[in-house]
Amino acid sequence: MNILVLIKQVPDTEAKIVVSGGKVQEAGIKWIISPYDEIALEEAIRIKEKTGGTVTAISVGDDLVQQSIRTAYAMGADHGIHIKHDQYQMLDAFAIASAIAKAIEGRDFQVVLAGRQGSDSDNGQVPLILGTLKGWGVVSFAKKVEIDSQKATVHVEAEGGEAIYESTLPVIITANAGLNEPRYPSLKGIMASKKKPIEVINFADLGLGTVSRIEILGFEPPPPRPQGRFIDGADPAAKAKELARALREEIKVI
Amino acid sequence: MHPSLIFDMDLYHPKPEHKELRELVGTLGQDLLEKAARHYDEQENFNEELLRDFGRKYSLFGLTVPLEMGGHGLDATAEVIVHEELSMYDPAFTLSYLAHEVLFVNNLYHSGQDTLRQKYIPPALKGEFLCAMAMSEPQAGTDVLGMKTMAQKRGNLYILNGTKQWITNAECADAFLLYARSGPNRKDISAFVIERRFKGLRIGKKEAKMGMRQSPTCQLILEDCEVPEENLIGRENEALLHMMRNLEIERLALAAMALGIARRSLKEMITYAQQREAFGKKIYEFGQIQHLIAESYARYRASRALVYETALCVNPQERQSLSAAAAKLSATQMAEFVSRSAIQVLGGNGYTRDYPVERLHRDAILLSIGGGTNEAMQKNIMKDLVQLENLDI
Ligand SMILES: Cc1cc2nc3c(=O)[nH]c(=O)nc-3n(C[C@H](O)[C@H](O)[C@H](O)COP(=O)(O)OP(=O)(O)OC[C@H]3O[C@@H](n4cnc5c(N)ncnc54)[C@H](O)[C@@H]3O)c2cc1C
Numbered sequence: 001m002n003i004l005v006l007i008k009q010v011p012d013t014e015a016k017i018v019v020s021g022g023k024v025q026e027a028g029i030k031w032i033i034s035p036y037d038e039i040a041l042e043e044a045i046r047i048k049e050k051t052g053g054t055v056t057a058i059s060v061g062d063d064l065v066q067q068s069i070r071t072a073y074a075m076g077a078d079h080g081i082h083i084k085h086d087q088y089q090m091l092d093a094f095a096i097a098s099a100i101a102k103a104i105e106g107r108d109f110q111v112v113l114a115g116r117q118g119s120d121s122d123n124g125q126v127p128l129i130l131g132t133l134k135g136w137g138v139v140s141f142a143k144k145v146e147i148d149s150q151k152a153t154v155h156v157e158a159e160g161g162e163a164i165y166e167s168t169l170p171v172i173i174t175a176n177a178g179l180n181e182p183r184y185p186s187l188k189g190i191m192a193s194k195k196k197p198i199e200v201i202n203f204a205d206l207g208l209g210t211v212s213r214i215e216i217l218g219f220e221p222p223p224p225r226p227q228g229r230f231i232d233g234a235d236p237a238a239k240a241k242e243l244a245r246a247l248r249e250e251i252k253v254i
Numbered sequence: 255m256h257p258s259l260i261f262d263m264d265l266y267h268p269k270p271e272h273k274e275l276r277e278l279v280g281t282l283g284q285d286l287l288e289k290a291a292r293h294y295d296e297q298e299n300f301n302e303e304l305l306r307d308f309g310r311k312y313s314l315f316g317l318t319v320p321l322e323m324g325g326h327g328l329d330a331t332a333e334v335i336v337h338e339e340l341s342m343y344d345p346a347f348t349l350s351y352l353a354h355e356v357l358f359v360n361n362l363y364h365s366g367q368d369t370l371r372q373k374y375i376p377p378a379l380k381g382e383f384l385c386a387m388a389m390s391e392p393q394a395g396t397d398v399l400g401m402k403t404m405a406q407k408r409g410n411l412y413i414l415n416g417t418k419q420w421i422t423n424a425e426c427a428d429a430f431l432l433y434a435r436s437g438p439n440r441k442d443i444s445a446f447v448i449e450r451r452f453k454g455l456r457i458g459k460k461e462a463k464m465g466m467r468q469s470p471t472c473q474l475i476l477e478d479c480e481v482p483e484e485n486l487i488g489r490e491n492e493a494l495l496h497m498m499r500n501l502e503i504e505r506l507a508l509a510a511m512a513l514g515i516a517r518r519s520l521k522e523m524i525t526y527a528q529q530r531e532a533f534g535k536k537i538y539e540f541g542q543i544q545h546l547i548a549e550s551y552a553r554y555r556a557s558r559a560l561v562y563e564t565a566l567c568v569n570p571q572e573r574q575s576l577s578a579a580a581a582k583l584s585a586t587q588m589a590e591f592v593s594r595s596a597i598q599v600l601g602g603n604g605y606t607r608d609y610p611v612e613r614l615h616r617d618a619i620l621l622s623i624g625g626g627t628n629e630a631m632q633k634n635i636m637k638d639l640v641q642l643e644n645l646d647i
Contacts (some may be wrong), residue, residue, distance in 0.1 A: 184282060187326060188313035190274050 001053035001147060003044040004104060005077065006114035006126060009061055009068040010034045013119055022218030024089070033068045036115025040175040042182040044113045045076040047147050054078040058103065060096050061088045066198055073193035074185035080196070085203035092214040097129035102206045110169040111152065116141050116176050127172050137167045141176040265562045268331055275317075275332055279339040282312060287343035294468035295346065295613055301468065302384065302426050305350055309381025315355050316379040318503075319363045323371060324379050330503055330568040333360075334510040334561060341514025345617035346468035348511055349624075353422035353469075354378070356507050357387030357500065358431050364570045365445065365496035366487045374429060374447055386427035388418035388448075388474050389497065395420075396630045398497070403476060405434040405444055412436075412446065412481040414454070418474035420624075424457050425470035432474075437491050445493035447485045454479030465616030501626065502568050502575060505582040508625045509561045512582075512589035515614045515621075516554040519589075519596035522611050523547055526600050537599070546599055550592040557585040576638035583631040586621040593618045 011017060012030040019025065033041065044055045056079040057072035059065040069080035083099050085091060091099075117124030124140075131138035143162075144155035152171045156163045185193075231246065233239035247254045267273045286304060294301055308314045317332040319325025326332070333356060340348040359378050363371060377383040394400040403416025414434055421430070429449050436444040448455060458473025487493065524547060527538035537543050561584075564577040593615035597604035604611050622628045639647075 184285075184312060185278065186311060186313040187275065187278060190278060191271065191326065 001047060001051050001111065001149070002107075002109050003047060003053065003055050004109040004112045005037070005041045005044045005055060005057050005072070006100065006112065006130075007037050007041065007057045007059040007065075007068055007072060008034045008115070008118045008120075008126075009059060009065045010118055010120040017221070019219045019221040022220070024219050031064060031067060033071055034115050034118045034120070036117060036119065036175055036177070038115075038182045039177065039179050040113035040115050040173075041072055041075060041077065042180045043142075043145055043175060044111070045183075046180065047111070047145070048076070048078075051147065056081060056109070058083065058100060060085060060091070060099055060203070062086045069198050070193045070196075071185065073196050074189040075183060076189065080198040082198050082200045083203055083206070084200055088203075090212070090216050092212040092216075093123055093125035094129055094214075095208070095212040097126045097133060098208055098211050099203055099206055100126070100130055101133040102208060103201050110171075111147060112136070112170065112172040114172065114174050116174040124174070127174050131172045134170070134172075136170045136172055138172040138174070139165045139167060140174045142173050143176050143178050145173055145179065265559065265566075266335075268566065271328065272331055272335055275328070276335045276339055278312070279314070279336050280342075282314075283340050283343040287340065287347055291344040291347070291468075291610070292607060292613065294344075296467075296607070298462070298467045300350065300426065300470045301347060305347070305354065306381035306384060308351065309379055313379070314351075315381070316359055316363075316375070317355070318360050319375060319379070323363065323375055325363070325375075329565070330506055331562065331565040333503060333507050334513075334565045337507045337510035338514040338517070341511040342518045344468070345511055345515055345614065346466045348514070349466050349469040349620070350423050352504070352507050352511070353387060354385045356504050357422075358385035358429070360503060361387065361431055361496060361500040362447065362487065364499065365493070366447075369484060370447060370487060378429070383428040384423060384426055385429045385431070386421055386423035388421045388424075388430050388432040390418065390420045392417055392419045392473075396627055399440050399443070399494075401433065401435055401443070403432075403434040405436045405446065405481075407483070410483045412483060412486065414446070414448075414476045414479040414481055416476050417458070418476070420461070420471055421474050422469055422471055424472035424474050425460055430474065431487070433493055433497060439491075441494050442491040443493045443497065444490050445487040445496055446481050447487060448479065448481055452479055452481060464619065465613070466620045467616075498575065499570060499573070502573070502578040504625045505578040505631075506561065506565055506568055508621050509557070509564075509578075509581045509585035512585035512618065512621050513554070513558050513561055515589045515618045516550070516557070516585075516592040519593045519611055519614055520547070520550055520554060522609065523550070523596040523599040526603075530601075543599055546595040550595045553588045554592055557581075557588040561585055575634060579626075579631040579634045579638070582621075582625065583628055583635065586618070586628060589618040589621060590615070 009031050012032050015029050017024060048055050055077045057069050057077045058081040059069055060083040066082055069082060073080060081103060083103055114127040128138055139154040141156050142154045143157055146153040152167045152169060154165045154173055231239050231243045233242050316325030317328045321327045337348055337352060340351060363375055378385050389398055391401050391403060403414060405412045405414050427450060429447055431445060432448050433443050433445050436442050454477050456475040458475050461471040463471060527543055527547060528536055530537045561581045564581040568574050568578060593611060596611040597615055600609055600611060603609050
């Protein structure tokens with residue numbers, strides 16, 4: 001079973017994001033594999049450990065994303081593909097999915113795993129568009145995955161219960177939280193990851209032209225949160241009275 | 255700008271691998287040690303499975319063992335990084351790591367013949383064998399050459415008799431690197447690998463300790479213990495060199511633990527001093543609190559530089575007893591001072607087990623005793639200094 005994992009490199013969830021001049025300032029940011037993608041990667045490695053085959057990690061971005069591909073190697077991925085684009089921040093989901101679709105043409109993947117959404121932009125579109133472009137089925141928000149040589153069985157949280165999907169292969173599956181607990185890489189894995197080659201494909205060489213359908217005009221930080229207001233009063237009853245008055249007369253919500 | 259960016263040299267990470275190692279171990283410490291440290295301290299119970307996982311899952315044993323033998327081919331700096339990082343979260347667990355990784359694995363690799371390495375290093379690296387080292391005795395600690403445990407050759411066996419004391423990991427160890435007297439002279443010491451299952455070996459009482467409570471410390475009793483002759487490490491009566499050589503890296507690793515304790519204590523007190531208010535001010539605005547924190551910080555930075563500088567020159571090929579003793583003496587006293595200062599800055603909270611600093615302080619005190627007491631370090635430093643030719647210090 002050959003599995004492809006879509007990896008997005010994102011700022012560490014604890015990183016402080018600074019926006020200036022319409023751009024996210026990248027200096028000093030610690031980059032990580034988007035947490036849902038890490039779950040997808042872990043699942044792929046577990047499937048490989050059970051049934052054999054290979055795991056390939058693919059990522060679109062500038063040279064920095066090779067770090068995340070190396071992390072994927074350290075965890076247990078066998079191959080890595082870097083689709084190189086220096087202005088990748090300006091690409092939309094359609095462009096990224098098109099590039100991946102093109103790059104994997106002629107390669108034999110039966111399962112594609114990805115996170116349900118990137119932890120930075122929360123779009124969650126690339127796997128869906130990739131499915132459309134390839135004509136493969138997509139099951140989103142997996143919380144349990146079983147794969148055999150013919151089909152995939154995917155359990156998904158549903159209103160008040162659980163939905164179970166069966167799909168022929170190839171299939172694209174997106175991982176939800178709780179699917180697994182990603183492993184820590186071993187020191188051996190980290191050391192070996194540095195020596196493994198990464199296949200680099202220039203985005204421009206894929207012959208897609210200007211494929212983005214959305215133009216990003218700029219980034220802006222969210223407005224600072226307004227100061228909270230304290231309701232004063234001599235005792236709880238007085239405070240409650242003042243709160244009710246403010247809600248009715250000033251804010252007009254009751 | 256950080257000096258490493260100017261000089262293309264970083265004392266704390268001479269090679270890129272050192273940075274990655276620190277990052278991995280820091281993450282493991284934070285995620286796997288931090289939450290449980292208090293529990294294991296209070297229960298006086300050892301997280302043995304996690305230490306085995308350090309080999310099984312994270313391949314963190316054999317840092318100084320060459321790649322061909324399944325190790326990482328790294329150096330003393332790598333040991334310092336791991337011991338420093340882990341001690342930020344749990345010094346007691348780190349002490350047990352040290353006993354396995356430094357006192358057994360590093361020592362056996364550098365002192366043992368190939369057959370013994372082939373037999374014991376791979377399972378020790380995988381965590382299948384958890385290991386320990388037995389040198390001290392009830393009547394011989396600092397005076398280690400006063401040891402009484404005897405090894406006598408009988409046929410193709412050595413028969414060992416005696417009692418070993420203060421043996422870290424003895425409760426669960428599968429194998430021991432053990433020193434015993436093997437001739438009439440004070441320096442006639444030999445070293446053996448002794449498996450737990452060998453006839454005549456018994457694990458004695460477990461000590462109830464002030465600190466390092468997670469790390470199990472026990473007596474080891476040898477009554478006509480039968481050891482196959484091939485388990486002699488190197489040659490008869492030549493183990494004093496193994497012992498002295500390994501004590502250098504052990505002292506360095508203990509000094510590194512002191513750095514981790516100090517760094518954590520500093521973080522705790524700096525954070526607390528910025529939050530806690532008294533007399534309408536943050537307490538860091540008081541001169542006496544500034545004194546405690548600033549003094550701690552300056553001493554931490556000085557010891558850290560000394561320990562990492564020493565790490566650059568400690569290796570199996572040359573003797574560095576003077577620097578190793580100085581690093582241990584400096585860092586352990588510093589850690590006692592810094593962790594004690596942290597308790598003071600935190601006031602009543604510092605004295606409770608809800609904050610980690612009282613535990614760090616209890617743990618820090620062991621570092622001034624184990625691996626040679628601070629008095630022994632002072633004695634060794636003086637002995638080395640009077641032998642220096644042109645006082646090139
Ligand atoms: C938690 C713990 C774990 C340990 N783990 C191990 C282990 O895994 N393996 C192992 O072999 N050992 C281990 N040890 C033993 C440790 O190395 C010894 O405790 C240490 O060397 C001191 O020996 P001692 O306790 O016999 O003290 P002693 O040697 O009796 O010393 C008592 C006091 O006298 C002082 N003193 C002794 N001689 C002199 C002198 N010549 N000049 C000035 N002062 C002197 C000492 O500094 C000390 O203050 C461990 C100890 C502890 C507490």
